[in-house]
Amino acid sequence: MSDQQQHEHQHDDTDAVVGAGAPERVGVLGGGRMGAGIAHAFVLAGSQVVVVERDAAAAEAARERVTASLEKSVARGWSEPLDELEGRLRVAIDIDAFAGNGLVIEAVPEDEAMKADALARVERVLHERAALASNTSSISIDRLSATLARPERFLGLHFFNPVPASALVEIVLGTATQPALANDARAWVEAIGKTPVTVHDAPGFASSRLGVALGLEAIRMVEEGVASPGDIDAAMELGYKHPVGPLRTTDIVGLDVRLGIAEQLHQDLGPRFAPPQLLRDMVADGRLGKKSGRGFYDWND
Template sequence: MTLPSHVGVYGGGRMGAGIAHAFLVTGVDVTVVESTEEAARAARGRVEASLAKAVERGYDGSPGTLVVTTGPEELAGAGLVIEAVPEIVELKSQVLATVERVAREAAIGTNTSSLPIDRLAEALADPSRLVGLHFFNPVPASDLVEIVVGARTAPDLVERAQGWVGDLGKTGITVTDSPGFASSRLGVMLALEAMRMLEEGVASPADIDTAMTLGYRHPVGPLRTTDIVGLDVRLNIAEHLARELGPRFEPPAILREKVERGELGRKSGQGFYAW
């Protein structure tokens, strides 16, 4: 196994907790950093609940040690630190600069689903240490990790990242830094068209999704996937892609309206479906 013995995850929300879980079940020690004590308690709860579900499903290994803290300095000594904070350039840049300062020997991963790696790398004194590690939600059940290579990402870091993904029991695809990478670009385009069909009265959300799950063997339809990812997250990505790639990614009115009403999907209890 090529995984570092100590991995840091900066951000303990749904994605960060899932990433922590993925490493913990391999026996790796994980330190999760959050911004406040309240957020740290919530992050610990998410990870522990996720591990408990793994045990219910038959996991009988010895997980690594979990530390949840508000002190970034506890990332010192980690071999890999992955940031998993919201998709805001300024926030991610601030976190990455902090990680570079406190975890001097660590490789640095960003879990961004759409932001340019090269833009985020501008926050670092040594941009060769940064690679995109785009995990998918829910992380424990997902088999895919998108490895995104920036213009200045060290080649040996790409090779190590490919090995780490394999050690997690997942499949990695390697893509060059580009708007939306491969997965977000394709997934968002499908979801936006499904929303336009809903606006036009073509079919119900369930029937649109069933067209893809039964007709194309997608495990989950595009509208239900949007609910799981979060309508606000999808809106942010679509707006970014529209700026970078043009009006074909312009968010439909139904998406903007639902986000304005707080209908964000599963996390709020209502999106294109009631949860």
């Protein structure tokens, strides 16, 4: 079979993306913390998952992240052995590996130009029935779809960090997203054991807009000396039943990620989302939260 015939054969075998359950074959572009978490979720749901990274070293690092999460699931009592789960995971460095996948989720850094370029490149190797999604937390789905040939097969699937512990996925519908695709997306989210909420494309969607608003105000309170991070978080945890306070959440998400989202929302929604100078200073100083060891809290222990 020639390379061209093989490519066409893969396209012909694209699994249907209609109906309940996770797609048989799922691709994830980007194997960082979010991409690895997404891959982990679909492997557990029974999908064959391929993670595509920029080079061999990054692909192997992605494999190690997903495998580490799978090991934790098995240690907690997951019913399948680790070797069976690992058998459903593959890593690659060429987006042609996505050919034949029913769903591909983009999980590259939160940069609009980078995401738009990545999505357009991935779409070119997918069957016309395949679904394409972005894990963006704040960038407009309509803007990201502007360079796509099939915007009706595109939507947002906003997972939350850390993916294995999060119960929520925000489904973001663009103006052109097919209603049937929205229904399928809800079935996929439920198939991986999470709860879907559906929103229409708007700056920051629902979760980022509300979460960042609370987080920025909490940072301003620290900046103004109103209270300590611990006391601000305790006020929300004990007074409003938030499981994690806004400053600890900011540390977990990453101060650099929060800053990027705030800058996007500031551009789209105006001065009420202007990032506090304290946030900018902490990012510039490398105090990014849990991933760097220090943010509003010390995570080195």
